[in-house]
Amino acid sequence: xxxxxxxxxxxxxxxxxxxxxxxxCGKIFFPSRDFCPVCRRKGIGKIEKYKVARTGEVYTxxxxxxxxxxxxRQKPYAAxxxxxxxxxxxxxxxxxxxxxxxEIGMRVRAVLRxxxxxxxxxxxxxxxxxxxxx
Amino acid sequence: MRDVAIIGVGTTAFxxxxxxxxxxxxxxxxxxxxxxxxxxxxxxDGMYIGNMSAGHxxxxxxxxxxxxxxxxxxxxxxxxxxxEAGGASGAVAFRQAFMAVASGLSxxxxxxxxxxxxxxxxxxxxxxxxxxxxxxxxxxxxMTFAGLHAMIAQRMIHDGTATREEIASFAVNSHYHxxxxxxxxxxxxxxxxxxxKSGLVASPLRVFDCAPISDGAASVVxxxxxxxxxxxxxxxxxxxxxxxSDTLALFQREDITSFGATVAAAQKAYRKAGITAKDIDVAExxxxxxxxxxxxxxDLGFFRKGEAGKAVLDGQCQVGGSAxxxxxxxxxxxxxxxxxxxxxxQIAEIAQQLRGRADKRQVENARYGLAQxxxxxxxxxxxxxxxxx
Amino acid sequence: xxxxxxxYGAYVPRxxxxxxxxxxxxxxxxxxxxxxxxxNQKSVPSPDxxxxxxxxxxxxxxxxxxxxxxxxxxxxxxxxxESHPYAVKPTxxxxxESIEATPAMTAADLEFACKAxxxxxxxxxxxxxxxxxxxxxxxxxxxxxxAPGDALEYSASAGGxxxxxxxxxxxxxxxRTLSFTTDTPDFWRREGQPYPLxxxxxxxxPAYFRHVTSAAKMMLxxxxxxxxxxxxxxxxxxxxxxxxxxxxxxxxxxxxIQYGLLTPEIxxxxxxxxxxxxxxxxxxxxxxxxxxxTSYGSGAGSDxxxxxxxxxxxxxxxxxxxxxxxxxxxxxxxxYGIYAKFKEKIVxxx
Numbered sequence: 001x002x003x004x005x006x007x008x009x010x011x012x013x014x015x016x017x018x019x020x021x022x023x024x025c026g027k028i029f030f031p032s033r034d035f036c037p038v039c040r041r042k043g044i045g046k047i048e049k050y051k052v053a054r055t056g057e058v059y060t061x062x063x064x065x066x067x068x069x070x071x072x073r074q075k076p077y078a079a080x081x082x083x084x085x086x087x088x089x090x091x092x093x094x095x096x097x098x099x100x101x102x103e104i105g106m107r108v109r110a111v112l113r114x115x116x117x118x119x120x121x122x123x124x125x126x127x128x129x130x131x132x133x134x
Numbered sequence: 135m136r137d138v139a140i141i142g143v144g145t146t147a148f149x150x151x152x153x154x155x156x157x158x159x160x161x162x163x164x165x166x167x168x169x170x171x172x173x174x175x176x177x178x179d180g181m182y183i184g185n186m187s188a189g190h191x192x193x194x195x196x197x198x199x200x201x202x203x204x205x206x207x208x209x210x211x212x213x214x215x216x217x218e219a220g221g222a223s224g225a226v227a228f229r230q231a232f233m234a235v236a237s238g239l240s241x242x243x244x245x246x247x248x249x250x251x252x253x254x255x256x257x258x259x260x261x262x263x264x265x266x267x268x269x270x271x272x273x274x275x276x277m278t279f280a281g282l283h284a285m286i287a288q289r290m291i292h293d294g295t296a297t298r299e300e301i302a303s304f305a306v307n308s309h310y311h312x313x314x315x316x317x318x319x320x321x322x323x324x325x326x327x328x329x330x331k332s333g334l335v336a337s338p339l340r341v342f343d344c345a346p347i348s349d350g351a352a353s354v355v356x357x358x359x360x361x362x363x364x365x366x367x368x369x370x371x372x373x374x375x376x377x378x379s380d381t382l383a384l385f386q387r388e389d390i391t392s393f394g395a396t397v398a399a400a401q402k403a404y405r406k407a408g409i410t411a412k413d414i415d416v417a418e419x420x421x422x423x424x425x426x427x428x429x430x431x432x433d434l435g436f437f438r439k440g441e442a443g444k445a446v447l448d449g450q451c452q453v454g455g456s457a458x459x460x461x462x463x464x465x466x467x468x469x470x471x472x473x474x475x476x477x478x479x480q481i482a483e484i485a486q487q488l489r490g491r492a493d494k495r496q497v498e499n500a501r502y503g504l505a506q507x508x509x510x511x512x513x514x515x516x517x518x519x520x521x522x523x
Numbered sequence: 524x525x526x527x528x529x530x531y532g533a534y535v536p537r538x539x540x541x542x543x544x545x546x547x548x549x550x551x552x553x554x555x556x557x558x559x560x561x562x563n564q565k566s567v568p569s570p571d572x573x574x575x576x577x578x579x580x581x582x583x584x585x586x587x588x589x590x591x592x593x594x595x596x597x598x599x600x601x602x603x604x605e606s607h608p609y610a611v612k613p614t615x616x617x618x619x620e621s622i623e624a625t626p627a628m629t630a631a632d633l634e635f636a637c638k639a640x641x642x643x644x645x646x647x648x649x650x651x652x653x654x655x656x657x658x659x660x661x662x663x664x665x666x667x668x669x670a671p672g673d674a675l676e677y678s679a680s681a682g683g684x685x686x687x688x689x690x691x692x693x694x695x696x697x698x699r700t701l702s703f704t705t706d707t708p709d710f711w712r713r714e715g716q717p718y719p720l721x722x723x724x725x726x727x728x729p730a731y732f733r734h735v736t737s738a739a740k741m742m743l744x745x746x747x748x749x750x751x752x753x754x755x756x757x758x759x760x761x762x763x764x765x766x767x768x769x770x771x772x773x774x775x776x777x778x779x780i781q782y783g784l785l786t787p788e789i790x791x792x793x794x795x796x797x798x799x800x801x802x803x804x805x806x807x808x809x810x811x812x813x814x815x816x817t818s819y820g821s822g823a824g825s826d827x828x829x830x831x832x833x834x835x836x837x838x839x840x841x842x843x844x845x846x847x848x849x850x851x852x853x854x855x856x857x858x859y860g861i862y863a864k865f866k867e868k869i870v871x872x873x
Binding site for chain 2: 010013064065070077081090116127129
């Protein structure tokens with residue numbers, strides 16, 4: 001069985017899109033970083049929690065036919081890079097969508113879905129995916 | 135710093151080697167390179183092995199020692215080091231060897247690249263490939279390696295910097311050359327239709343947009359340029375071996391239709407070699423997907439953004455074409471892509487071109503050649519420039 | 524202290540299957556079956572949906588409508604379901620994390636067949652009313668199971684609704700709640716078993732009808748009201764037939780139950796059923812509307828509620844989350860093959 005801690009520690013990002021922001025330069029990081037690669041030492045001690053917007057638009061997308069085991073019941077499934085309304089680019093699956101109607105620029109919002117599970121008896125991993133905005 | 139020469143190369147055939155183990159293919163390539171260089175095992179004082187994921191593929195770590203042992207090098211206890219940099223593992227291993235010789239720390243160094251992929255099933259292999267992207271925030275969220283490249287292609291098409299046909303034409307170019315290379319996995323020319331009618335992998339990319347799963351190994355021998363003639367009359371100069379990095383995850387970049395690491399490594403390499411992109415006669419680029427090949431040609435400065443696809447579709451990059459000859463080996467697409475071996479095999483192909491030993495796919499009067507290799511979605515790039523002597 | 528609903532949110536998965544499609548597989552006249560049960564179609568969860576994701580979506584919609592409420596002021600979260608994804612490990616903690624209500628709070632998963640959601644509302648009312656917590660969240664959600672070919676397969680569906688219970692800015696005051704509970708084994712699922720079993724026709728008179736009518740009559744007696752005093756009513760709805768008949772028996776009109784009756788279009792969402800029906804009523808409610816609620820859970824019990832919509836609903840930011848009409852507007856129909864794949868009825872290699 002895989003480590004549960006590995007997934008558990010990512011819960012804030014996985015569930016609630018919680019990243020960080022450098023108090024020195026204002027740059028937003030998702031996933032969170034404790035060290036600003038722009039300010040480096042000047043950013044130390046100034047990194048704060050930042051909650052990324054849950055809505056945005058499709059920047060680019062694909063429909064995946066060669067699926068990993070976790071998505072075998074959903075293939076083909078869509079994946080996208082989404083530019084959130086606060087300007088952050090994030091990768092996630094795009095579900096509950098008509099595959100032939102996905103377009104760059106389409107409005108989407110983040111929801112919580114099952115990403116994977118550690119076999120039939122192991123822990124279930126939840127995280128964000130995107131759906132078309134209602 | 136000393137100038138460095140490649141004095142010998144050797145590769146196995148690339149493909150599905152059901153009857154050969156990882157150690158067997160690794161040794162085969164090394165023995166060929168040493169024979170080509172005219173040296174014996176006792177001449178070698180260092181070894182670097184490019185390998186991406188033997189730990190996953192064959193459940194074996196510490197493979198530098200394995201290769202040293204099975205090639206007889208461990209009797210001399212030479213240092214052997216394994217390098218991992220995703221798809222660029224072989225090219226980065228080469229650069230480590232180059233630095234070892236250039237610095238004077240080592241004199242004759244063997245570079246190997248090897249991967250044995252077919253001991254796992256396809257779904258598991260793909261999962262291993264996915265780990266060269268951000269395992270937590272890309273692969274872990276359901277992105278696949280092909281899917282990430284497909285999103286690059288989708289964006290390029292949207293931006294109008296390449297058409298679907300132009301992207302597909304990269305595979306036609308690679309297969310055209312693969313048909314001329316007896317060691318290639320696929321030795322058959324294809325048409326644009328073959329690519330566009332093949333099964334979808336991650337839209338818009340299809341099976342023929344993707345490099346295959348392969349077993350194989352490649353090897354080259356390096357020594358100081360000033361000593362090269364002691365061993366052989368046929369050698370090439372390594373003018374530059376540069377490497378650059380970028381964010382691990384594709385979504386952390388502002389522009390996903392260009393790999394900044396390739397641009398950075400190429401610019402440094404041209405400067406070191408004292409040339410420009412225009413001087414390159416033959417290039418091996420990392421077409422793990424067709425779209426990566428198109429991007430590479432632009433990032434390396436051979437074409438402006440939006441122009442590479444047109445040139446490839448037009449056949450300009452074939453041997454004898456009007457532009458730089460690209461992927462004369464067949465590239466990752468047709469020659470095959472045993473990951474750790476790829477970067478070394480690219481360099482071996484360029485060395486053969488510059489030595490005039492590329493047979494049916496020989497580029498006439500090739501003076502400068504270049505090999506570009508990337509790992510992940512361009513999170514690492516290595517660019518090597520070689521010159522005929 | 525005035526205790527009631529401060530906010531609510533509802534969610535139903537996008538996929539649907541029709542009874543005629545299920546009947547096609549099992550050699551049954553599914554259309555007639557659907558007509559008898561008054562079920563036109565039922566919702567089907569996507570393979571990546573379960574009670575955790577459904578409850579979370581409903582809870583997030585609930586919180587979106589009250590931006591002034593700090594999730595840290597939520598003191599309790601109860602998720603009622605009979606299809607919690609874990610036998611041991613609460614759904615409620617995952618939902619709590621998803622709305623950032625952790626860690627100074629209590630949480631638990633509830634199970635009482637189809638009425639665990641309303642049981643959660645009662646528990647929250649007690650905690651709020653006693654001053655133990657400022658806000659409590661009660662959620663009823665299910666991805667219910669029906670054995671392949673069984674009558675339940677035509678109705679068992681997925682969905683859920685979440686309620687923020689408190690005493691400030693209450694949009695709907697809960698005037699009273701009471702319950703009628705006995706040991707009546709009409710429907711059950713043993714530990715480790717994939718599908719529930721039921722007592723067939725025994726689930727009717729001695730079970731559903733006895734408990735619903737008893738609780739409803741107790742409530743009418745306790746409040747000194749009669750059915751005509753209410754603008755809306757919602758009864759547990761394992762199908763369309765039972766609530767329609769029980770409403771008639773009690774003296775409620777078809778108009779009174781129209782907004783709360785969702786089963787014909789989404790199937791039986793079990794623990795989600797009455798919470799969703801009530802959400803649909805609240806989607807349409809005006810200040811002063813009086814609502815009569817009676818849930819039912821096999822095993823067996825009924826919770827009744829008498830509710831009055833307050834003036835605060837006029838300022839309530841309902842449109843910050845989609846109403847049910849919008850959520851249900853654009854379904855995708857699946858055939859039985861896709862349904863079987865989604866519901867993991869097909870054995871896959873390891």
